[in-house]
Amino acid sequence: MVGHPLVPNRPGNLGSLLETLLPWTGLVVPALLLTALLRRSVPAVIATLLLGAVWISVFGPLFLGPESDTKPNLTVVTHNVGAANPDPTATARTLLAADPDLVALEEITDDALPAYREVLDRRLPHSVHIGTVALWSRYPLAESRRVTIDPGWSRSLRARVQAPDGPLAVYVVHLPSVRVGAAGFTIGRRDAALTALDRVLDHERQKKVLLLGDLNGATTDRRLAPLMSRLTSVEDEAGSGFGFSWPAAFPIARVDHILVRNVTPTDAWTLPATGSDHRPVAAALKT
Known part of the structure; x- marks a missing residue:
């Protein structure tokens, strides 16, 4: 739990896979405790309780909730709606x-x-749609353009939003998918797009930045570390709980994210499931 950065990423990117599912390492605690009690081993019970204490020290703060007194002025939602979504209308209403x-x-x-x-147009009159991603806004949009981070695909965009406290650069991003198979955790294409996204953000001149989208990875994954050095996860900063978003039926990982720079997060939460295989995530911000 603590030494996960020491787990090698070869073969099969197993370190990244472990870090994506890191909160689930806590499941070993009740299993070991039950075994220790059945064996009536006091040293084993103590060792297991220490392991539980480590898990609580690592993940317990996520459940304390936000303590900020800052009043938000912007609510944002991101959702991978799923290409096979059977009811887009109901999804939009959710x-x-x-x-x-x-x-x-x-x-x-x-x-x-x-x-x-x-x-969405009825409540959010300003919008931009590029490829398979789109952004709807209550406030005017400008400088909308495609962001090319995965050649051959058009599923990332950048727009400038005239937010309540000034302009805000908003990115909508859908990174390439990852798979777990015989070859391990296949993340090469996603990681290449991440590197390209890092370069784009390094050239972003707007002071305030908001990134919304499906990154196909958890913020604990070491491969996302360069991105997380540039932006802050709203869920990590102001959420309450793990904020798992995939798969919708029984979420085991947070792969859908809201990230910010020079913007204050005040709350973050997950919305009810829709017809997608992802759950929507939302955040309240002070721009």
């Missing part, structure tokens, strides 16, 4: 229930786009 000022969607199909527009 997102609007959070009363968002910004909604970022990933994995939009051309067939489903009109349904999302019909619902």
Whole structure:
């Protein structure tokens, strides 16, 4: 739990896989405790309780919740809506229930786009759609453009939003998928896109930055460390709990993220499941 950075990433990127699922290491504690009690081994019980204490020290603070007295002025939502989503209209209505000022969607199909527009345009009149990603906003958008971080795919964009306290650079990003198979944890293409995204952010001149999207990785994954050195996770900063978002039926990892720079997070939460295989995530911010 503590020494996960020492786990080698070869073969098969096993270190990154462990870090993606790191909170689940706590499941070993009750199993070991039960075994220790059945064996009536006092040293084993003590060792297991120490292991439990380590898990609580690492992950317990995530459940304390935000303590900020800052009043937010921007609510944002991001959702990988899923290309096979059977009910885009209901999905859009679920997102609007959070009363968002910004909604970022990933994995939009051309067939489903009109349904999302019909619902979201009524409350969020400003929008941009590029490839399979889109952004809806209560506030005016400018300088909208595609961000090329994964050649051959069009699923990242950048727009400038005139937020309540000034302009805000907003990125909507959907990184390449990862897989677990015979070859291990295949993350090469995702990592290449991450490197390209880091370079884009290094050239971002806007002081305030908001990144929304499906990064196909947890913030604990060492491969996301360069990105996390540039931006702050709203969930880590102001959430309460793990904020798992995938798979929707029984979430085991947080792969959908809201990241910020020079913006203050005040709260973060997960929205109810929709017709997607991901759950939406939301945050309250002070820009």
